[in-house]
Amino acid sequence: MLQICELSKNFIMHIRSEAEIYGFDAVDFSAKPGELVAITGPSGCGKSSLLKCIYRTYMPTGGHVHYTCKDGSVIDLATAEPWEMIHLRETELGYVSQFFSVIPRVSALDILTNTQTGRGVDVKTARERAAEYLEKVGISPKLWDMYPATFSGGEKQRLNIANALITKPRLLLLDEPTASLDAHSKEWVMNMILDLKAEGTAMVGVFHDEIAIQTLADWRYEMRERKMVPKDYKMEYASEALAELL
Numbered sequence: 001m002l003q004i005c006e007l008s009k010n011f012i013m014h015i016r017s018e019a020e021i022y023g024f025d026a027v028d029f030s031a032k033p034g035e036l037v038a039i040t041g042p043s044g045c046g047k048s049s050l051l052k053c054i055y056r057t058y059m060p061t062g063g064h065v066h067y068t069c070k071d072g073s074v075i076d077l078a079t080a081e082p083w084e085m086i087h088l089r090e091t092e093l094g095y096v097s098q099f100f101s102v103i104p105r106v107s108a109l110d111i112l113t114n115t116q117t118g119r120g121v122d123v124k125t126a127r128e129r130a131a132e133y134l135e136k137v138g139i140s141p142k143l144w145d146m147y148p149a150t151f152s153g154g155e156k157q158r159l160n161i162a163n164a165l166i167t168k169p170r171l172l173l174l175d176e177p178t179a180s181l182d183a184h185s186k187e188w189v190m191n192m193i194l195d196l197k198a199e200g201t202a203m204v205g206v207f208h209d210e211i212a213i214q215t216l217a218d219w220r221y222e223m224r225e226r227k228m229v230p231k232d233y234k235m236e237y238a239s240e241a242l243a244e245l246l
């Protein structure tokens, strides 16, 4: 469903005499329906930039992101037209960002409802499912009509995750989805991710959390110094192979 070939990103800083900052270089991996690929690695090695290039928040500098759409056609997300990306984001792609940017003066329930009605779901069904997802991520009913600007970091993050998962995307990108969550919240979120995987969603996630990796991932890739470590490890062999690396 997702085949990434030689994907690279450099940043040219026009306000700094065209200085070049390396994001990441020549990344290759693939994900089939229902598989989760975990990306790990030290801070600054390019993990978030990689997800942003797949979602096209960033324009890749080189390489390809071949994605097989619902209708069977294959599109290169690295070079797709902006309108094609907008359409795919509205219909097939999901993204959980590292930091949730709150929409001012819209309640938690309305955020999840609007996400669905914007995709053609009727208001009644959308509100019912919004309540179901808020419950699933453990957000207290007392908070449903509140503005998330006042939520704690963990509550914002759970709302962020519910908002991405409620659309049941075919490809979901997760940037540290379990960071800043306590043990209970982590379990709720991991169960929801497992449910979505079982429905066939392919996922690429940045993780630092070993438990989440062991629970969720089918494949694990390490990034070091802005490159992918050249081997990939199917999870059953991951601990052995990583022990050799470290």
Ligand SMILES: Nc1ncnc2c1ncn2[C@@H]1O[C@H](COP(=O)(O)OP(=O)(O)OP(=O)(O)O)[C@@H](O)[C@H]1O
Residues within 6 Å of the ligand: 011, 021, 022, 023, 041, 042, 043, 044, 045, 046, 047, 048, 049, 050
């Ligand atoms: N918009 C940008 N403009 C310029 N440089 C950027 C931009 N985004 C990322 N970078 C640079 O690219 C490199 C990789 O950053 P990235 O955020 O992808 O790392 P990361 O592995 O996700 O780090 P962390 O684990 O700390 O979130 C860093 O040196 C960063 O400064």
